[in-house]
Amino acid sequence: MQDLTDAFVELVRRAATQLPPDMEEAIRKAKEREEPGSAAEGALDTILKNIEMARERSTPICQDTGTPIFEIHYPLGWSTRALAEQIRKAVAIATERSYLRPNAVDSLTGENSGDNTGEDFPTMHFHEWEKDTLHVDLLLKGGGCENVSAQYKLPDARLKAGRDLEGVRRVVLDAVYRAQGKGCAPAVLGVAIGGDRGSSYIKAKQQLLRPLDDRNPTPQLAELEERLYEEANELGIGPMGFGGKTTVLGVKVGTQHRLPASYFVSIAYMCWANRRASMDVTAEGEVQYA
Amino acid sequence: MHKLTIPIPDEEIRALHVGDTVSLNGIIVTGRDAAHKFMIEHFIRNPVAPEDEALYEELKRLLNGGVIYHCGPVVRKNADGSWTFVAAGPTTSIREEIYQPEVIAHFNLKGVIGKGGMGPNTLKACQEQPAVYLHAIGGAATLIAQSVREVVAVHKLEFGIPEAMWVIRVEDFPVVVTMDSHGQSLHEAVEHESKARLEALLGV
Numbered sequence: 001m002q003d004l005t006d007a008f009v010e011l012v013r014r015a016a017t018q019l020p021p022d023m024e025e026a027i028r029k030a031k032e033r034e035e036p037g038s039a040a041e042g043a044l045d046t047i048l049k050n051i052e053m054a055r056e057r058s059t060p061i062c063q064d065t066g067t068p069i070f071e072i073h074y075p076l077g078w079s080t081r082a083l084a085e086q087i088r089k090a091v092a093i094a095t096e097r098s099y100l101r102p103n104a105v106d107s108l109t110g111e112n113s114g115d116n117t118g119e120d121f122p123t124m125h126f127h128e129w130e131k132d133t134l135h136v137d138l139l140l141k142g143g144g145c146e147n148v149s150a151q152y153k154l155p156d157a158r159l160k161a162g163r164d165l166e167g168v169r170r171v172v173l174d175a176v177y178r179a180q181g182k183g184c185a186p187a188v189l190g191v192a193i194g195g196d197r198g199s200s201y202i203k204a205k206q207q208l209l210r211p212l213d214d215r216n217p218t219p220q221l222a223e224l225e226e227r228l229y230e231e232a233n234e235l236g237i238g239p240m241g242f243g244g245k246t247t248v249l250g251v252k253v254g255t256q257h258r259l260p261a262s263y264f265v266s267i268a269y270m271c272w273a274n275r276r277a278s279m280d281v282t283a284e285g286e287v288q289y290a
Numbered sequence: 291m292h293k294l295t296i297p298i299p300d301e302e303i304r305a306l307h308v309g310d311t312v313s314l315n316g317i318i319v320t321g322r323d324a325a326h327k328f329m330i331e332h333f334i335r336n337p338v339a340p341e342d343e344a345l346y347e348e349l350k351r352l353l354n355g356g357v358i359y360h361c362g363p364v365v366r367k368n369a370d371g372s373w374t375f376v377a378a379g380p381t382t383s384i385r386e387e388i389y390q391p392e393v394i395a396h397f398n399l400k401g402v403i404g405k406g407g408m409g410p411n412t413l414k415a416c417q418e419q420p421a422v423y424l425h426a427i428g429g430a431a432t433l434i435a436q437s438v439r440e441v442v443a444v445h446k447l448e449f450g451i452p453e454a455m456w457v458i459r460v461e462d463f464p465v466v467v468t469m470d471s472h473g474q475s476l477h478e479a480v481e482h483e484s485k486a487r488l489e490a491l492l493g494v
Contacts (some may be wrong), residue, residue, distance in 0.1 A: 001435075039309060039466055039476075042311070042466070043427050043466075046427040046430050046433060046464065047427060047430055049430075049431065049433055050427070050429070050430035050432055050433035050434075052433065053432045053433055053436070054377075054432040057326065057432060059364075059376050059377055059431075059435070060376065060427040060431055060432065061375040061377075061429065061431065062377065062379055062428075062430075062431045063362060063363050063376075063377035063378050063379050063431040063435075063452075064362070064379070064381065064429075064431075065364070065385075098364055098365070098366045098376045098377075100364075101362065101363070101364040101377070101451065102450065102451050102452070103452070105450065107295045110324070110449075110450075111450070112449075112451065112452070114450075114451075142429075143381075143382075144381065144382040144405070144406070144428065147382065148292060159492065159494075160492070160494060170492055173488060173491055173492065174488065174492075176432055177484055177488045179405050179475070179483065180406070180407075180477065180480065180481055181405070181406050181407070181428075181480070182382050182384060182405075182406035182407075184405065184428035184429050198329030201430070204478055219480070229416070231491055234487055234491065235421045235484045235487050235488060235491075236480070236483055236487055237480060237484050238480070239403065240406075240425065240427060240428055241406065241407065241476075241480055242425075242466070242478060242480070243475065243476070243479070243480045243483070251426065270427060273429045
């Protein structure tokens with residue numbers, strides 16, 4: 001098995017410093033929609049300049065480089081232990097090179113490990129698959145937007161939200177309202193329906209890896225995604241919570257089987273800096289980034 | 291665009307209103323969760339211990355008429371031992387709501403920079419001091435780092451790089467006034483309007 005440490009460092013660098021083109025394009029279009037001279041337009045203009053500058057200088061788009069979340073699909077016979085070691089080494093190197101802020105803090109002592117490694121840090125999920133290639137997705141999930149992420153248990157009497165897609169719609173809009181600008185709107189919402197409390201949040205975050213133009217193959221969910229996108233923007237919270245036309249840039253919904261007793265809806269709120277990057281390693285050992 | 295230089299006189303603070311854009315210049319200090327907790331416990335609510343005297347005097351000098359920035363930067367240590375800010379956008383301010391009014395009053399702060407806005411206690415402190423809340427653009431970290439011309443000093447580095455108190459000289463740091471010294475808060479207004487829209491969408 002080849003040593004992919006350097007490739008993982010490059011993956012981290014790309015995720016931290018280069019916003020995916022679909023995100024940048026969506027922010028550009030959002031800026032055109034805002035009132036000229038408004039605080040909302042000014043915020044999006046600053047954001048666009050920052051994106052360009054970060055890419056050119058190869059410095060972090062946002063200083064909160066977040067929790068690095070790796071989703072790893074690996075072929076039969078690969079060692080997940082070896083991959084995990086290489087990933088941990090890579091985030092430490094990336095921290096040393098200032099692509100990442102040291103973000104791993106001991107929950108008891110408050111001590112920062114200094115290199116983004118620690119107990120269950122960074123986050124890694126391994127999935128063996130049938131292909132002979134390795135595919136790794138990386139999401140850098142910031143803390144400000146993580147703090148406004150939310151989980152609801154349906155039914156929710158306060159919101160008159162029952163156990164159906166209308167109930168889901170109601171709680172998602174409530175979550176966007178409650179977040180206001182604190183999660184660095186405009187946001188991308190990853191929503192998961194079902195699962196248990198833990199699996200539901202993981203599923204919600206995985207939705208953030210989907211491109212903005214990815215249409216949900218399930219028609220009811222595709223319709224819900226579009227409706228939530230329109231309605232969340234009607235709330236008028238706007239970029240940074242300054243008021244304005246763009247509060248979300250996309251909504252992606254996934255489902256999981258659940259227990260008869262439980263109906264969870266998890267909303268992974270992602271800031272405009274939806275930093276996702278992916279990498280493939282062919283059977284011949286060639287590394288490609290996307 | 292208002293150009294402000296630290297220390298900021300009260301009349302310049304009173305002249306600012308919600309929605310004004312400001313270009314900030316001078317020496318500011320970063321402080322977030324650990325720093326605020328520390329200042330409250332070691333300087334404000336309890337007698338200052340002998341080993342903290344020097345830092346206390348330094349902060350009193352820097353923050354009198356000055357500005358605190360809710361920020362945990364990405365930094366680079368240079369070969370000569372000096373530091374450079376690589377990425378330095380604002381962090382969410384509301385976590386400091388329980389500490390901020392006391393810190394504003396104790397040090398005579400004229401401004402707090404952050405993102406997401408703060409609550410009624412800070413708004414009241416802004417009226418009384420007077421002071422303003424200045425909203426930086428969340429996530430615009432590389433761009434804002436260009437405004438940081440010099441890292442003058444760093445205190446409490448044992449809190450970790452994000453939580454340390456960095457003394458920095460900024461030039462043309464772009465911010466927007468979202469809470470002024472006249473009791474106005476853009477955050478309160480947007481929350482109020484969006485609540486009405488949410489209720490309309492949910493039919494409640």
